[in-house]
Amino acid sequence: MERSARKRRVAQRSKAKKTEGSERPEVSDNDDNESNESVYSDMELQVEFEGKAILEQDFDGIRQLLHQLFLKADVGIDELVELIVSQNNIGSTIKLCAGEKEEEEEEEEEEEEQVCGIATVVNLTFHKEKLCATKLLGHLLNQSKEHNNTSGHSQFSQLLEKSDGQLGLLVNARFLNIPPHLVVPLFKSLRSEVEEAHEKGLPYNFQHFLVVARSHQMPIAQQPKKTKKARMSGEEGELIFDHFECEVMYQESVASFSYPVSEETDSVIGGTWSFDDQEMKPFRTVMVIPSTVLEKVVIALESVL
Numbered sequence: 001m002e003r004s005a006r007k008r009r010v011a012q013r014s015k016a017k018k019t020e021g022s023e024r025p026e027v028s029d030n031d032d033n034e035s036n037e038s039v040y041s042d043m044e045l046q047v048e049f050e051g052k053a054i055l056e057q058d059f060d061g062i063r064q065l066l067h068q069l070f071l072k073a074d075v076g077i078d079e080l081v082e083l084i085v086s087q088n089n090i091g092s093t094i095k096l097c098a099g100e101k102e103e104e105e106e107e108e109e110e111e112e113e114q115v116c117g118i119a120t121v122v123n124l125t126f127h128k129e130k131l132c133a134t135k136l137l138g139h140l141l142n143q144s145k146e147h148n149n150t151s152g153h154s155q156f157s158q159l160l161e162k163s164d165g166q167l168g169l170l171v172n173a174r175f176l177n178i179p180p181h182l183v184v185p186l187f188k189s190l191r192s193e194v195e196e197a198h199e200k201g202l203p204y205n206f207q208h209f210l211v212v213a214r215s216h217q218m219p220i221a222q223q224p225k226k227t228k229k230a231r232m233s234g235e236e237g238e239l240i241f242d243h244f245e246c247e248v249m250y251q252e253s254v255a256s257f258s259y260p261v262s263e264e265t266d267s268v269i270g271g272t273w274s275f276d277d278q279e280m281k282p283f284r285t286v287m288v289i290p291s292t293v294l295e296k297v298v299i300a301l302e303s304v305l
Helices: 033-041 056-070 077-086 100-108 131-147 150-161 180-199 244-252 293-304
Strands: 014-016 045-047 049-053 092-096 117-123 166-174 206-217 239-241 255-260 281-290
Touching: 049 180, 056 077, 056 092, 056 117, 056 166, 056 206, 077 117, 077 131, 092 180, 117 180, 117 206, 131 150, 131 255, 131 281, 150 255, 150 281, 180 244, 180 293, 206 244, 239 244, 239 281, 244 281, 244 293
Parallel strands: 166 206
Antiparallel strands: 014 045, 049 092, 092 117, 117 166, 206 239, 206 281, 255 281
């Protein structure tokens, strides 16, 4: 299918304000608001994103996003990206919209573009003999054994090894400053593509999705009394997800656990979160969700955005 035919516009405009040395400029509530706003208005940026089919030249960009997710874990990222790229018409990337002149040039020559996000799915059951699938599942099982409780680990293991249904790795990754409303058309498109592939007899009849999400744990002493965020069981701090849709998945998951990645995190690559001047600990939250949850995620996003 022609690339131009598969291009999907997924966002209108997103505004970003930034001052030197600060990602989130603070504006006081006093009479200086107008003067502060005038300073920031000179630095306001308007950017527009679009969803595009996954292309071979997206390899490095997708690899970077997966590296931010799995960090130093040996999960066979290169082979996993090759699987993602080789899939025909399954999944989308988020990229900055090109101007009219740039779009004309795109028709003449394919150029490498910055991949800002991706949403796709890989059939781990079908590709279970692949080294990347073996490494990924082995890594997550080891983390579950170390950081999950006994019953939780048993349930997680059974879901991964279940033979009467297909397990898909739901790859949902994007830069932190990419607006969450972009996920809605991407997930809708992914759901349609998976259904169409299944109708054609391709191995995309998923019973469950495996999700690895970026999360942070708030210091216990700093937790607010009331919150809509999902909480981990036990006495651990509150779990905050980097992306809103992952919170919905967490609430709908049939098995989940989190493991710390503080020793693997590079703040330059992954960024850090803080609350009241206290840095929150980075985690990865692993979830198994029913495939039908994808529709609930879309509905939840549409209701709050």
